[in-house]
Amino acid sequence: MTQTMPPDLTARIGSVLLKNPVMSASGTFGYGLEFTPFYDISRLGAVIVKGLSLLPTPGNAPVRIVETPAGMLNAIGLQNIGVERFINEVAPRLDDAGATYVANIYGRTVEEYEAVARRLAEVPALAAIELNASCPNVKEGGIAFGSSPGGLSGLTRRVRAATEKPLWVKLSPNVSDIGAMARAAEEAGADAVTLINTIIGMAVDSRTRRPILSNVTGGLSGPAVKPVALRMVWEACKAVRIPVIGIGGIQCARDALEFLLVGAAAVQVGTANFRNPNACVEIIDGIRDFFVREKIFRLDDYRGTLRTQG
Amino acid sequence: MTQTMPPDLTARIGSVLLKNPVMSASGTFGYGLEFTPFYDISRLGAVIVKGLSLLPTPGNAPVRIVETPAGMLNAIGLQNIGVERFINEVAPRLDDAGATYVANIYGRTVEEYEAVARRLAEVPALAAIELNASCPNVKEGGIAFGSSPGGLSGLTRRVRAATEKPLWVKLSPNVSDIGAMARAAEEAGADAVTLINTIIGMAVDSRTRRPILSNVTGGLSGPAVKPVALRMVWEACKAVRIPVIGIGGIQCARDALEFLLVGAAAVQVGTANFRNPNACVEIIDGIRDFFVREKIFRLDDYRGTLRTQG
Amino acid sequence: MPQGNARFVHGKILHNAGTGAFYRMEVAVPDRIDFVPGQFAMVSGWPGNDPLLPRPLAIFRTGGARGKGTVEFVYKVVGRGTALLSGLHAGAPLSLTLPLGHGFEFPAEDRFWWLVGGGVGFSSVFPAAAVLDAQRSDFEIFLGARTRDQLPPGDWIPGANAPGRVHLCTDDGTAGFFGTVASALRDRIDRRKPSGTARVSILACGPHAMLKSVADLALPLGFRVQVSLESSMACGFGVCWGCVTAIRDGGNSGYRRVCREGPVFDARRVVW
Amino acid sequence: MPQGNARFVHGKILHNAGTGAFYRMEVAVPDRIDFVPGQFAMVSGWPGNDPLLPRPLAIFRTGGARGKGTVEFVYKVVGRGTALLSGLHAGAPLSLTLPLGHGFEFPAEDRFWWLVGGGVGFSSVFPAAAVLDAQRSDFEIFLGARTRDQLPPGDWIPGANAPGRVHLCTDDGTAGFFGTVASALRDRIDRRKPSGTARVSILACGPHAMLKSVADLALPLGFRVQVSLESSMACGFGVCWGCVTAIRDGGNSGYRRVCREGPVFDARRVVW
Numbered sequence A, B: 001m002t003q004t005m006p007p008d009l010t011a012r013i014g015s016v017l018l019k020n021p022v023m024s025a026s027g028t029f030g031y032g033l034e035f036t037p038f039y040d041i042s043r044l045g046a047v048i049v050k051g052l053s054l055l056p057t058p059g060n061a062p063v064r065i066v067e068t069p070a071g072m073l074n075a076i077g078l079q080n081i082g083v084e085r086f087i088n089e090v091a092p093r094l095d096d097a098g099a100t101y102v103a104n105i106y107g108r109t110v111e112e113y114e115a116v117a118r119r120l121a122e123v124p125a126l127a128a129i130e131l132n133a134s135c136p137n138v139k140e141g142g143i144a145f146g147s148s149p150g151g152l153s154g155l156t157r158r159v160r161a162a163t164e165k166p167l168w169v170k171l172s173p174n175v176s177d178i179g180a181m182a183r184a185a186e187e188a189g190a191d192a193v194t195l196i197n198t199i200i201g202m203a204v205d206s207r208t209r210r211p212i213l214s215n216v217t218g219g220l221s222g223p224a225v226k227p228v229a230l231r232m233v234w235e236a237c238k239a240v241r242i243p244v245i246g247i248g249g250i251q252c253a254r255d256a257l258e259f260l261l262v263g264a265a266a267v268q269v270g271t272a273n274f275r276n277p278n279a280c281v282e283i284i285d286g287i288r289d290f291f292v293r294e295k296i297f298r299l300d301d302y303r304g305t306l307r308t309q310g
Numbered sequence C, D: 001m002p003q004g005n006a007r008f009v010h011g012k013i014l015h016n017a018g019t020g021a022f023y024r025m026e027v028a029v030p031d032r033i034d035f036v037p038g039q040f041a042m043v044s045g046w047p048g049n050d051p052l053l054p055r056p057l058a059i060f061r062t063g064g065a066r067g068k069g070t071v072e073f074v075y076k077v078v079g080r081g082t083a084l085l086s087g088l089h090a091g092a093p094l095s096l097t098l099p100l101g102h103g104f105e106f107p108a109e110d111r112f113w114w115l116v117g118g119g120v121g122f123s124s125v126f127p128a129a130a131v132l133d134a135q136r137s138d139f140e141i142f143l144g145a146r147t148r149d150q151l152p153p154g155d156w157i158p159g160a161n162a163p164g165r166v167h168l169c170t171d172d173g174t175a176g177f178f179g180t181v182a183s184a185l186r187d188r189i190d191r192r193k194p195s196g197t198a199r200v201s202i203l204a205c206g207p208h209a210m211l212k213s214v215a216d217l218a219l220p221l222g223f224r225v226q227v228s229l230e231s232s233m234a235c236g237f238g239v240c241w242g243c244v245t246a247i248r249d250g251g252n253s254g255y256r257r258v259c260r261e262g263p264v265f266d267a268r269r270v271v272w
């Protein structure tokens, strides 16, 4: 390999500058601190913490997860410590770790979403708020807001008005027209859209005749959903001007590159962290190596360069 | 194993009586005759033939398929010999083979759908017509009709009026509310709904920066989609009174039983035929063995007995 | 909150062979692993994404030195993941995240130890026995299995030589005590000379029903009972919240992660 | 329309070992398999659903008798499926659908045969050579590879002993003719004594670009050229329409299934 200067992996999500385009996906990375034994989490583009609600949430009864072919279903029910404890106990330690971090939030009502967003103003270092308008696993949860353009734009407008922070809206894939959902978020003032959240699925035991998950249905994630996620991210990129953050089944650098190729400004890595806690940093290194091999100097020289004609 | 009389696997789809609940899925079984070297196709509940159009269709340019984690994407573009040749060359041979068979049809316009349905009146032995209102791989194709309840009920009504044959409507999973789609088909006169068709996905080559499929996007099938298919079939069963035929990622008897458990009246097996040409008959035998083991005497004693409470 | 010494390592299988009902596998790892009995590893290594998730296995034994360690596991083939593991040959690569979870505690004041293993549950109590044996504690081992051939080989049992130490029980009476481990414990309790006031401390691992009956039996007698629970896991190190179990803890009751606050819990807190 | 003798069988690997750049695998199957050179099998056997689809491999040789057959394959590891195959040991189960596709034709009137194999393409031309050798036909073999070590072992070549029969070519000149197979063919044509008017019949298998250049060279000379094409396949027996290639056929032109109307096509009909 000839001597070359390292490629510039900087990713820009609106006003937010990330040192690289690889983030951890919410709910698959705890509050970030759990990964400090494995590597320095300040190396990540950003850490997206587990979905936060106004009050601590107990979550669903077990069984909460089940493996499926090349994927898994989860119905955690958004168990979390609540925004209060996040602000007092977690945020300071993420600051100490030098991490760039984003809070994923949800509420059972629009008012709860607003309240959580407002409270987070107290965290100066918080890079952005990711609005989970699509959690399939809480009865009242975001899904109500997340399945129609109207519902989504209403929610987004309200939360937009409640915070100065950059606002990322996380989209549900369980819709007929993902482009329309992305546009609804854009028009309502979102700074970026993130997709995909999990696809609603189900698993049953043919012998006991019972659902495997206490919640009956759960959210599908992992390699199995990658082709669907990639297509939706591609459609969203064509539908909006704001940055699109790609998620879904990313396991290795090559997967991440595919999302960047179809136009994603950055990616998030979720389920892959479970089998390989080092997945995120290995993906960052893999993207860098690929750029060096292919003589690509800046992320933007690669991003969105898919050639669909001849 | 104590001496027992063989369980009754008869499945009733409205007026259509099937000797067992296992059918081949359209597009994965050719015209049925290709399987005669492997087994007697009259053993199947029914053979659903490749989607038929009014005129022969050349289909999409290669590359048409690509493997994905526990699944595959296809963009065949509905290459088929046309309804004329089906009637003259294929149907008689299916009759000779003693097969119960169903024609899967599609058109680029409502009129084409009607015309194909009318022509098929000439095939007395044809058990039913399956309306593909959901092929993701032809630009004009069914998807236009298949993605909104209004579009679907309009198409269904017209085709319903054009044929005396039992009419099954095949639903696209690429929608926000599968229950609403199933109801639209039911209210428009469908005798049954079949689901799921493939989920729209995409695959790209990060190095050449090109899509892998000539059609750019394709339909995802195989084990990867099973959890999503199972959930949608369960929702459809709760939404309508007409029979629901379950499809999606079924590989073995246990998978098929899961669809029957959530309420499907019968199932179709698609991608599994590729790796194992005997998949359908092995699944029939597996269901029978399970019923014997579990002392279940009739299909209806098992179908829809999922216990979601306590 | 972070488990200080947890790490993700690439190992190489040294040997992996079936002995009776169980497989015993030794894996070479980059460094020596220090662990607390009851802690476990998340193990994967088969090619492809199906199965997708690593499988939790209790750390049975570790060895080696700085820069060159070994880890041993004992497992039973119950499904696809363990079947794939059993098919791996010496030299095959394996990915491991370890050591994980909250293991057994050994309070100095406890003087009589009863270690209870049901099925393959012995894989997490034998390491505890090894510790107690090393510190010359007074301990007895109760092993339950469906039939004789479901019991571990005698030479796997630490300190088995000591008379009256090992109690075997089989549901079908083909070996040792005819009945469940719980009934064997009750029997042992009846025969027990009240040696002072020192209470017995029980460490148990095995099927959920067995753990419950042991707790129901021993807690009323004032024994201290620690149980190692099982649960389906995705990550194993506390980030997915998939493995929880309900824990009684006064005003602070709720779902706890079996992989992190557990797998070993105080039996009094477990909501059975 | 149905391929009369195609069947789905469960086989057992007899041996599966690497020789230079290639693996050679012999599989025990329930019955003897009769096949036409150029026909192939769809092969799978790894556990799990990822990879999901079987892989097409040309039938290299078959043996055995009624009730006890064997099939041999030669393959190159290029990706996940072939890598998994290469990791399977003797005794491992394998699923096979075979024999499949339309193989090479051997018209009686053709008297001079040139067999052309590029890369692992020899796997479908050697069986043709074996047939021609058996019927004492006049044939020559052209084998192209990037480098010497990408060529098959000499003793795999049927009838290699006959002088002047085998022409080796390497892109880097490390063995035989320095250049592509196509240029070696041109060279051979130039040196060719016009032995009567009998035309040469070419059977070729290898990279798409090589097949095209062979066709471009030989068709204008009136040679008959049969090429074995590759394509990604899902089923391999004509039911998914995933493997098509564009074929010129007068008013009846269109997409043909490589697995069924092919993999061997008349080079004049192929739309390159």
Ligand SMILES: Cc1cc2nc3c(=O)[nH]c(=O)nc-3n(C[C@H](O)[C@H](O)[C@H](O)COP(=O)(O)OP(=O)(O)OC[C@H]3O[C@@H](n4cnc5c(N)ncnc54)[C@H](O)[C@@H]3O)c2cc1C
Binding pocket: C040, C051, C055, C056, C057, C058, C059, C073, C074, C075, C076, C077, C078, C079, C080, C081, C082, C083, C120, C123, C124, C229, C230, C231, C232, C233, C263
């Ligand atoms: C902390 C911990 C330590 C463990 N230590 C050991 C050990 O040392 N040796 C050993 O043999 N096993 C151990 N287990 C159990 C082991 O993890 C499971 O047997 C294994 O994950 C099954 O995987 P599989 O793919 O073979 O079976 P699967 O195909 O995943 O499932 C097969 C059957 O086992 C059940 N099952 C799957 N996972 C679990 C689970 N985690 N707990 C209970 N039932 C399950 C399934 O419901 C199914 O009925 C431990 C489990 C935990 C949580």
Ligand SMILES: Cc1cc2nc3c(=O)[nH]c(=O)nc-3n(C[C@H](O)[C@H](O)[C@H](O)COP(=O)(O)OP(=O)(O)OC[C@H]3O[C@@H](n4cnc5c(N)ncnc54)[C@H](O)[C@@H]3O)c2cc1C
Binding pocket: D040, D051, D055, D056, D057, D058, D059, D073, D074, D075, D076, D077, D078, D079, D080, D081, D082, D083, D120, D123, D124, D229, D230, D231, D232, D233, D263
């Ligand atoms: C009729 C036929 C006969 C064949 N006979 C042989 C044989 O005898 N020996 C042998 O070694 N190979 C043979 N091949 C090629 C072989 O099928 C592929 O190399 C194999 O499917 C690759 O699978 P994989 O999982 O290892 O690679 P993948 O992971 O599937 O792909 C690895 C790379 O190979 C490419 N690739 C995948 N499948 C094919 C394909 N079918 N054709 C061309 N490129 C492909 C992919 O695009 C990718 O670049 C044959 C192919 C056909 C169609």
Ligand SMILES: Cc1cc2nc3c(=O)[nH]c(=O)nc-3n(C[C@H](O)[C@H](O)[C@H](O)COP(=O)(O)O)c2cc1C
Binding pocket: A025, A026, A027, A028, A050, A051, A074, A076, A078, A104, A132, A135, A170, A196, A197, A198, A220, A221, A222, A223, A225, A247, A248, A249, A250, A268, A269, A270, A271, A272, C240, C241, C242
């Ligand atoms: C166990 C689990 C918990 C999750 N929790 C959340 C959450 O709290 N908020 C959210 O927006 N997404 C959540 N997700 C979705 C992921 O962030 C991600 O969108 C999805 O898993 C797809 O990415 P992947 O295939 O890389 O996992 C969760 C996913 C998993 C597997």
Ligand SMILES: Cc1cc2nc3c(=O)[nH]c(=O)nc-3n(C[C@H](O)[C@H](O)[C@H](O)COP(=O)(O)O)c2cc1C
Binding pocket: B025, B026, B027, B028, B050, B051, B074, B076, B078, B104, B132, B135, B170, B196, B197, B198, B220, B221, B222, B223, B225, B247, B248, B249, B250, B268, B269, B270, B271, B272, D240, D241, D242
């Ligand atoms: C190669 C291929 C071709 C298909 N062609 C059709 C078709 O012509 N008409 C149709 O209604 N569905 C078609 N399908 C969808 C299948 O019938 C089935 O709905 C889908 O593949 C999900 O089932 P599976 O996971 O068992 O394959 C096709 C699927 C595949 C893989």
Ligand code: FES
Binding pocket: C232, C233, C234, C235, C236, C237, C238, C239, C240, C241, C242, C243, C244, C257, C258, C259, C260
């Ligand atoms: S397995 Fe993920 S939190 Fe316990």
Ligand code: FES
Binding pocket: D232, D233, D234, D235, D236, D237, D238, D239, D240, D241, D242, D243, D244, D257, D258, D259, D260
């Ligand atoms: S591979 Fe299915 S038709 Fe050729």
